[in-house]
Amino acid sequence: MAPEPEPGVPRHEQISSYLRGEIEADRLNSGDKLPSEKALCKKFGVSRITVRRALQTLEADGLIFRRQGLGSFVSERPLAQGLIRLTDFAQDMARAGLDATSRVLRHEEVRCPGPVAERLGVEPGESVVRLDRLRLGEGTPVALDRTWLPLKYGRLLHGHDLAEDTLYAILEREYDIPVLSGRYRISAVEADEEVAAALSVDPASALLFIERTSRTEGGRPVYFQRRFYRPDRVAYELELARDTDESAGSEEEEGLPLREFQAVFRTPSD
Numbered sequence: 001m002a003p004e005p006e007p008g009v010p011r012h013e014q015i016s017s018y019l020r021g022e023i024e025a026d027r028l029n030s031g032d033k034l035p036s037e038k039a040l041c042k043k044f045g046v047s048r049i050t051v052r053r054a055l056q057t058l059e060a061d062g063l064i065f066r067r068q069g070l071g072s073f074v075s076e077r078p079l080a081q082g083l084i085r086l087t088d089f090a091q092d093m094a095r096a097g098l099d100a101t102s103r104v105l106r107h108e109e110v111r112c113p114g115p116v117a118e119r120l121g122v123e124p125g126e127s128v129v130r131l132d133r134l135r136l137g138e139g140t141p142v143a144l145d146r147t148w149l150p151l152k153y154g155r156l157l158h159g160h161d162l163a164e165d166t167l168y169a170i171l172e173r174e175y176d177i178p179v180l181s182g183r184y185r186i187s188a189v190e191a192d193e194e195v196a197a198a199l200s201v202d203p204a205s206a207l208l209f210i211e212r213t214s215r216t217e218g219g220r221p222v223y224f225q226r227r228f229y230r231p232d233r234v235a236y237e238l239e240l241a242r243d244t245d246e247s248a249g250s251e252e253e254e255g256l257p258l259r260e261f262q263a264v265f266r267t268p269s270d
Contacts, residue, residue, distance in 0.1 A: 011044065011046050011050050012046075012050045012051075012053040012054040012057070013057075014044075015040065015044055015046070015050070015051060015054035016054040016055075016057040016058050019034065019054070019058060019063075019064075020061075020063060023063055023064075023074055028074050029074060030074050030076045031073060031074060032073065032074045033070075033071055033073050034055075034071065034072040034073065034074070036071060037051050037052065037055075040054075058072075059072075062075055062235075063075055099137065099138050099139075100135070100136070100137055101135075101136045101163070102133045102134065102135055102136065102162070102163045102164070103133065103134040103136070103163060104131070104132070104133055104162050104163050105132040105134055105144075105198065106130060106131065106132035107129075107130070107131050107132075107157075107162060108129070108130060109127050109128070109129055109130075109151070109154070110127070110128060110129075110148075111125045111126070111127065111128075112124060112125060112126050112127070112128040112148065116128070116148045116224055119211075119213050119224040120148060120149075120150055120213075120221045120223075120224050121150075121220070121221050122150055127151055128148050128150055129148070129149045129150075129151060129153075129155065129157065130146070130147070130148050131145075131146075131147045131148075131149070131154075131157070131162060132144070132145065132146050132147070133147075133162065133163070134198050134199075135227075137233065140233070141198065141199045141200050141230065141233075142229065142230060142233045142234065143199075143227050143228060143230070143233075143234070144195055144198045144199055144227070144228045145225055145226070145228075146225065146226045146227075147167070147223050147224070147225040147226075148223060148224050148225075149222065149223040150221070150222075153171065153177070153222050153223065154223075156170065156171065156174070156175055156177075157170060160174075167179075167214075167222075167223065171222065177216050177222065178216055178217065179214050179215070179216060179222055180215060180216055180217060181214070181215045181219070182212050182213065182214045182215065183212065183213045183215075184210060184211070184212050185210070185211045185212075186208070186209070186210050187209050188206055188207065188208060188209055189206075189207055189209040189228070190203075190204045190205065190206060190207070191203060191204060191205045191206075191228065195207070195228050199228065199230055201230060207228045207229060207230065207231065208228075208229035208230075208231050208234065208235075209226070209227070209228060209229070210225075210227045211224070211225070211226055211227075212224070212225045212227070213225075
């Protein structure tokens with residue numbers, strides 16, 4: 001039964017809100033086929049153009065996907081986990097309920113590029129350890145990591161299974177070197193041929209790009225990392241909350257404090 005029309009709210013928004021509610025209430029589950037456009041037109045008493053606009057909204061939000069000649073289907077439900085804490089990929093994926101694996105693509109000593117040297121606090125051309133790993137969730141490429149470490153830290157990785165062990169675990173558990181802070185920068189880049197091949201996407205595809213410098217005691221850089229995320233596998237959500245405590249600050253203060261910063265992972269739809 002269709003909900004009663006809401007005065008002042010466009011019909012396409014009412015349809016998308018109704019279907020969104022069905023999905024969020026688990027009355028429509030991942031992989032389920034939505035009613036046909038014809039059925040939705042009859043249910044809501046609207047034109048096919050209105051129904052298609054509602055479906056386009058849900059598709060843009062990642063809630064459904066459409067197959068030519070087959071109809072619309074509910075997408076795999078995103079799995080969220082908090083990234084406001086300093087964590088590594090395996091921890092992130094475990095909290096999201098996904099099986100995380102890694103594949104080492106490169107592990108060697110190299111001459112440090114200038115931009116990386118600046119982040120690590122070493123001289124350009126100085127020897128550092130470079131570690132490239134393909135990150136997979138449920139066996140599907142999610143991200144490509146390129147990590148550089150100063151030699152005094154990088155050489156500690158020798159002899160460890162870098163496809164299984166995390167950098168956090170190796171440094172903290174084995175050598176009592178805690179990773180205490182990190183600085184992130186999030187942007188977008190186009191995939192070059194090497195990255196595209198690793199992530200199984202087309203060259204020049206848009207990727208979510210994260211640069212991170214992780215530090216230990218005294219603010220000393222432990223490693224600098226560039227991570228290339230497939231945007232169809234992960235997105236970021238943040239929540240801001242106004243402090244209602246009158247003593248918290250003056251009325252002239254602008255902006256809202258960050259309460260939660262989350263990555264939302266998706267597995268590929270069947």
